[in-house]
Amino acid sequence: MKIRVATYNIHKGVSYRSHPRVHALRNAIEAFHADLIFLQEVQGQHDRIEALYGDEQHGHRNWPKKAQHEFFAGESHQSVYGLNAQYDHGHHGNALLSKYPIEKWSNTDISDHAYEARGILHSIVQTPDTTVHCYVIHLGLFERSRVRQVEALIEAVRHSAPNGEPVIIAGDFNDWRNTLSAKLRKALGVVEVFDDVGSGSSLGDLVRTLARRETAIRPARTFPAALPFFRLDRIYVRGFRVESAEVLHGSMWARLSDHAPIVANLKLVS
Incomplete structure (x- = not known):
């Protein structure tokens, strides 16, 4: 069985000047042709932007009434959303879009301090061949926080997928x-x-694989999207062979978010 996956930090669906990008983002996400899509900085609600761009004068063209994860999922995917950060005018978090049934999901708070709300969104996805555990993650900006959050992630995976089940993080x-x-x-x-x-x-x-694993992994450069230099975004897998992986570059992606998306084709190891 083959699965196509993508991960993308969508920067809340707005530009730095708070101009909405949600319709262009939905088209871009559809262009992934991915079975599983891991999204970060997804807004479940943003009253200020909706009031500015989603009033009757605009005909709701620029800011949909649906939560972003539901809007991006459309008719082709199921979606789940893990609320992490809540504020007076709305909230945002992580989301998973899946072409396969999502049997169960949970969101675990791994915030390390009051200024950065973070969570692990865990979904149990039933593919035609097997159950896959999917974890959407967005770690903190401070290294000590990330270390503690990864320890929480490791514990979460060990607890929820303890018997070597296929995993995508x-x-x-x-x-x-x-x-x-x-x-x-x-x-x-x-x-x-x-x-x-x-x-x-x-x-x-x-x-060759063992030799690579004796050296540091060199993940792809994904940030900033206009000229990627930093290696921030990742896809980790267990129980799959990686057939291909790429970062999507170009002017279109640079306009949509500050991160470039990663898309990978996986094959289940029998």
Whole structure:
């Protein structure tokens, strides 16, 4: 079985000047042609932007009445949303869009301090061949916070998928110095998609894969989207072979968010 996945920090669906981008984002997300889409900074509600761009004069063209995760899901995907940050005029968090049935989901608060609300959105997805555990993550801006949040992520995966079940962990890790990958690999048996692209079952492939794992993983550059330099966004998998992975670059993506999206094609390991 093959699964196409994507991860994308959508910057709340607005530009830095608070101009709405939700319709263009929905078109872009549809263009992923992905079965599973891991989204960060998704707004479930934003009264100020809706009041400005979603009034009767605009015919609701610029800011939909639906929550963003429901709007992006459309008719083709199911969606779940984990509220992390709440404020007077709305709230935002992580979301998962899935072409497969979502049997169960939960959102765990892993906020490390009062100024950054963070969570782990865990969804149990039933594909035609197997159950897949999906975790949407957006870690904090401070390294000490990220270390503690990754420890919470490891504990969450160990508790919810303890028997080696297929796992996909994706999101904005803010891990620009790449200090967390080795811990995740060792604790959970995951690989990052750009470390594992094209790895196969031959002896030569195995030797090359093991050699790569003795060195630091080099995730893709995804931030800022206009000229990516920092390696912030990741997709970690267990129980899958990575057939391809790419960062989507170009002027269109630079206009939509400050992060560039990652798309990967996976094959279930039988």
